[in-house]
Amino acid sequence: MSDHRASDHRLVASRFGGPEVIEAEPLADTPVAAGKVRVRHRAIGVNFIDTYHRTGLYPQPLPAPLGVEAAGVVEAIGAGVAGVAIGQRVAYMAAQPGAYATWADVDPAILVALPDAIDDETAAAVLLKGVTVQTLVHGCARMEAGQTALVHAAAGGVGRLMVPWLVAIGVRVIAHAGNADKAAIAHGLGADVALDCPYGELAAAVRAATGGEGVDVVFDGVGAASWEASLDSLRPRGLMVSFGNASGPVPPTSPLELTKRGSLFLTRPRAFDYVATGAEMDAAAADLFAMLEKGKLGVEIGLRLPLDQAADAHRALEGRRTTGSIVLLP
Template identity: 45%
Template sequence: MTKAIRIHQTGGPSVMHVETVETRDPGPGELRIRHAAIGINFIDTYHRSGLYPVPLPAGIGLEASGTVDAIGTEVSGFQPGDRVAYGGGPLGAYAEVNIVPAGRVAHLPDAVSFDQAAAIMLKGMTARYLLKETYAVKPGDTILFHAAAGGVGLLVCQWARELGATVIGTAGSEEKCALARAMGATHMINYSSENVVSRVHEITDGKGVPVVYDGVGKDTFEMSLDCLQPRGLLASFGNASGPVTGVDLGILTQKGSLYVTRPSLAHYTASEAALAANTADVFDAVARGILTISVNQRFGLDDAVQAHEALEGRRTTGASILVP
């Protein structure tokens, strides 16, 4: 038996409950992983709320680190006791143990701790595909990233700086602005007291930016479009303020023949080869000191409700983890 967070209906954080569930043996091609640390991500709140529907009842959580506890048949390359991590599923990471396909699991280098891995697998892979694939950032580019003091944002600030880009970030307080500057943002805009569009055009001498990375969604959609230069790209990769709906595509022409994409990590890591390349790049960036991982909030597994309340209330910075 093991302890896990389960949901039987969708809604606010209170729909999550701690339950004792049976621990099954791994099947063919599967590993059973005993968790040391569990990542908390905004996508978890989408599954819980029903924004991204999942069959109920369900576990929750997509990312964790720990050790291999048992191995199914048809598995090679792993042994019990191996240090491993995964990000992107399957659902059920908010638990003491989880069954995961071996092809979705990465060996954890000695240089990366369990806490760091749980904080960086999903967020680090997201930062990587955004910066290197959705829009390949080049030396000399100036980019805009919303919520720059969040878990993905702090990684993007550091990685984009290493790629030679100038980072303009947004955040809702002076404390968060200072944190993002310390991690590599060149310019920070406090959206609580400053006009984001005006400041972006001031910083770029009226040209706008070639790409905006927007994980906020509804509240920042038109603002993001207005920050782009002609033929610029909006990468809308999250819905922290709610989903973007009812868009008239004509607005893209009016604002400069703009492009919009709604990317997902799942599509950028769909094959085992793509996943392996992404995780290897993330671990290499950590090992070389390009990425410093800020685990700024730790919660017990029993405190998942409080963790989601803090995340959705924008009371967190950097990464948050659950410790089983």
């Protein structure tokens, strides 16, 4: 541990704004608090929610910590903690940011023990996205074999897991991506139909692919740009799952917009509400790891960068210049 102390630091947003507001702060070498576990990070996941914390879309006190998932090794254990061992490989996803750091003290209830088959970079790349997919598909939408789903940003970090997950349980997937190359990736992941048309043409294309009916469920992490197309792609009594704002927050919408499209259902879920207990988190993670170990899911890490280049990671993510996941290495 002493080898790390001089360089231990975390990254924060000194003010709300663009990637340039990300700055380093030293971490003091203090004893781990009672009820906490210190995790020495080996890999840190980058997610769109990190940009929301940086810009203030999801406001928090400044300087604002960043990052909500990481994988590493248990380095120290506070008083009163049981069931965790020094040197144990773990990963976590946290509702409160702070993972952009060389280490973090976390609640042991959010720790997930890593199987030998799951390496640190894979865990950091997949835990939040994978648990998000598990909760969206099963806990929220309760998808069943024979149903149809439209998946936006199908070649992105979440999309690359959601498409094959849905296919694995027998759902017919219509994928949408930002260009032809990304649509080809979605098709390779198992999507029955892969589109890259403008949003203004998307609903018509979806209806053409479903015999005019529309899909049972739309999974939309894009937000403002795709909002109208998503609603117009649903069958009557279909479910709109809006789970992200990659293009900006969705516009104010009257409930009558749902009525006139056939009594649609709308939800804005948060994964943490579906894994609110340690047992729920363990079950979701076990489901994810089983999918990985059976080869139903693949994890592509499209970009690896040193922790201190997190600003570049945000630029790449917001500029949609990557496919797959982004991992920071301390």
